[in-house]
Amino acid sequence: MGEARVIAVASGKGGTGKTTVATNLARVYAAQGRAVQYLDCDVEEPNGHIFLKPRIDRREEVTVDVPEVDAAKCTGCGECGKICQYSAIVCIQDQVLTFEPLCHSCGGCWLVCPVDAIEKKPLRIGEIETGAAGDVGFVSGRLEIGTVRTPSLIASVKQHVNSDGIAILDVPPGTSCPVVTALRGVDFVVLVTEPTPFGLNDLKLAVDLAREMGLPFGVVINREGIGNRDVETYCQTEKIDIIARLPDDRRIAEAYSSGKMIVDALGEYRDRFLTIQNYLEQARK
Amino acid sequence: MKIAITSAGTEMDSQVDPRFGRAAYFAIVDTETMAFEAVENANVAAAGGAGIGSAKVVIDAGAEAVLTGNCGPNAERTLRAGSIKLYIGVTGTVAEAVEGFKAGRWQEAAGPNVGSHFGTGGA
Numbered sequence: 001m002g003e004a005r006v007i008a009v010a011s012g013k014g015g016t017g018k019t020t021v022a023t024n025l026a027r028v029y030a031a032q033g034r035a036v037q038y039l040d041c042d043v044e045e046p047n048g049h050i051f052l053k054p055r056i057d058r059r060e061e062v063t064v065d066v067p068e069v070d071a072a073k074c075t076g077c078g079e080c081g082k083i084c085q086y087s088a089i090v091c092i093q094d095q096v097l098t099f100e101p102l103c104h105s106c107g108g109c110w111l112v113c114p115v116d117a118i119e120k121k122p123l124r125i126g127e128i129e130t131g132a133a134g135d136v137g138f139v140s141g142r143l144e145i146g147t148v149r150t151p152s153l154i155a156s157v158k159q160h161v162n163s164d165g166i167a168i169l170d171v172p173p174g175t176s177c178p179v180v181t182a183l184r185g186v187d188f189v190v191l192v193t194e195p196t197p198f199g200l201n202d203l204k205l206a207v208d209l210a211r212e213m214g215l216p217f218g219v220v221i222n223r224e225g226i227g228n229r230d231v232e233t234y235c236q237t238e239k240i241d242i243i244a245r246l247p248d249d250r251r252i253a254e255a256y257s258s259g260k261m262i263v264d265a266l267g268e269y270r271d272r273f274l275t276i277q278n279y280l281e282q283a284r285k
Numbered sequence: 286m287k288i289a290i291t292s293a294g295t296e297m298d299s300q301v302d303p304r305f306g307r308a309a310y311f312a313i314v315d316t317e318t319m320a321f322e323a324v325e326n327a328n329v330a331a332a333g334g335a336g337i338g339s340a341k342v343v344i345d346a347g348a349e350a351v352l353t354g355n356c357g358p359n360a361e362r363t364l365r366a367g368s369i370k371l372y373i374g375v376t377g378t379v380a381e382a383v384e385g386f387k388a389g390r391w392q393e394a395a396g397p398n399v400g401s402h403f404g405t406g407g408a
Contacts, residue, residue, distance in 0.1 A: 081341075087334025087359075090341055092366040099359055102334050 002284040004188035004216075006167045012202025012209075014173035016192045017222035017246065018042075020256060021276070022170040023051045025190075027263050028273040030135035035165030037137035041182040042172040043126060043153045046140045050259045052133035054140075059129050062141070062156045063122035064105045064149055069096045073117035080109035080118060101148065125149040128157055137162070151181040158182070173202075175209045183210070188283045189217035190243065190276065196227035200234060207240065216283060220276065223248040244275045287315050289348035290375070290382045295323035297380040303354030304404030306336030312379045313346050316387055335404065336360025344369060352382045352391060355404070361397040373398050 009022040022038060029036035040048040067080070067089055076094030084090070088102035089109050100123055110118040126143040141157040143150055150172075158181075161167040171182040183189060189210050193203040203219070210217040218241040221231060225248040235242050246252065246262075246269065255265035263270050291308035293300045302308035311324045324346060328338040336356070340363035343351055350370040364371050372391040375382050385391050 086332075087337035087341075090337050090363060092341070092344060092363060093368075095366050097337075097363060097366050099334070099337060102337075102359075 004280045004283040006161060006186045007280060008169045008171050008183050008186040008189045009192060010171035010179060010183065010189055010206060011173055011192045012175055012206035013193065013199055016194050016199060018192050019048055019051065019170055020262065021190060021192050021220055022168050023048055024261055024263050024273045025276055026136045026168050027261060028277050029166050037139060037162060037165065037167045038170065039157055039160060039167060040140035040170045041154045041157050042170055043141035043143045043150060043157065044172060046142055048170050049140055051261050052136060052138060054131045054133035054138035056129045056131040059127050061124055062126050062128055062153055063124050064152050065120035066100045066103045066105060066123045067098055067109045068119045068121035069098065070117045070119060073115050075115055077114065079112045079114065083108040083112050126153045128160065130160060150178040154178055154181045175205045179209065183213055183215060186215060188280060189215050190220055191217055192220045192222055193231055194223045194227065195221055195231040200231050203231060218243040218279065221245045243279045244272050246272055286349045287313055287347050288350040288352060288386060289313055289343040289346060290379045291353040292323065292379050297321055298378045300378060301354060301375050301382050305353040305356040305360050306339045307404035308339065308353065311343055311346065313348060314383050316383065337363045340364045340367065352386060355399045356394065356397050357399050357401050357403055358397040359401060
C-alpha cells in the first residue's frame with residue numbers, strides 16, 4: 001500500500017458533490033505544502049473555477065484530425081467508406097463525402113487510401129485553461145459547443161497531470177465513455193454519493209464500472225441525514241470503505257451557491273477533507 | 286426506373302416507414318415492370334450515421350428516387366451526391382406510394398425536413 005497520487009473524484013449520479021469534494025480536497029493538500037493539481041475533466045460543464053477562482057495563465061486550443069479529401073488525387077475506389085464504422089466518410093459514385101461530426105479520428109481512412117488522397121485536417125474540439133489558484137495548480141477543459149468529442153478533450157486534459165505531486169481529477173457524472181476516459185490509469189477513485197435511492201442506484205453503476213476497470217475505490221457520503229440508510233448497508237455488504245461523510249447542512253449549500261469553498265466558509269468541516277487525504281495516503285494498491 | 290420506398294414491412298401493402306435512416310426495409314420497385322424487392326435495412330440499429338448508411342443502401346440498389354416520410358440533413362446530402370430524387374411526406378402503403386409517384390402526386394423535396402436523430406425517437 002502506498003499513497004494514491006492520481007485521484008479521480010467521480011459519481012454515477014450528477015450533483016452529488018464531486019466538485020465540492022475535489023476542490024476542497026485540493027486545498028487541504030496545498031495547505032500542507034503538498035504539490036497538488038486540480039484538473040476539471042467535466043469538460044461539458046466545467047465549474048471548478050467558480051470555487052477555486054484561479055488565475056489563468058494559458059489557453060490552448062485542442063484539435064483532433066478529421067479527413068479532408070483531395071479530389072484531384074481521389075480515384076473514387078471507396079475503400080475509405082468501407083473501413084469507416086461511423087459513416088463519417090462515404091464514397092458515392094466517385095465522389096467522397098465527409099461528415100466531420102461523426103468522425104472519431106481513428107485514422108482508418110487515411111491508412112487505407114491507396115493513393116494518399118486523404119489529408120489530416122485539424123478540427124477544433126475545445127480549449128484547455130491552465131493556471132493556479134493559490135498553491136493549487138489548475139487545469140480545466142471546455143468542450144466546443146456543438147462537438148461531441150468529449151473523451152478526446154478529457155484525454156488532452158489528463159496529459160497535463162504532472163509527473164510528481166498529487167493530481168485530483170474532477171470527473172463528469174455517469175458511467176459512459178467520458179467517465180471511462182477520465183478514470184483510465186488513475187490510482188484511486190473517490191465515489192461521491194448521497195444517501196438516497198437515486199444516489200444508491202447510480203452508486204452501484206459507478207461501483208460496477210470501477211470494478212470492471214480494476215480500479216480501487218471508496219465512497220464519500222454527502223448530505224448525510226437525508227434519505228435512508230440503504231447506501232450504508234450496501235457499502236457494508238459489498239465491503240466498500242466509507243471514507244468520509246459530509247452532513248446535510250444548509251450552510252454548506254449557502255456557501256456553495258455563492259461560490260465559496262467549505263474549507264474557507266465552514267472551517268469545522270475541514271477535518272472531513274483531512275480524513276479523505278489521510279485515507280488516500282494509504283490507498284494505493 | 287427503380288425507386289426506393291421506406292417500408293415497415295416486406296409487402297407491397299406494408300405501410301410506408303416515416304423514417305428514412307432507420308426505416309425497417311427499403312422496397313425497391315421498378316416502376317415499368319413493377320418488379321418488387323424488400324431490402325432489410327441494417328442501419329436500423331446503427332449508433333450513428335444511419336441516414337448516410339441508408340442512402341448508400343438505396344444508391345447501391347440502383348434506385349433513382351426515394352419516397353419516404355421524413356429525411357434528415359446527412360441523408361439528404363448523401364442522396365443529393367448520388368443524384369437521387371427525394372420525395373418526403375409520403376404516407377399510405379408502398380403500393381399507394383408507387384401509384385402516387387407514377388401519377389405525379391408527390392412533390393420533390395428541396396432539402397431535409399427534419400434534424401439529425403429524428404428517427405431515434407425525437408432525441
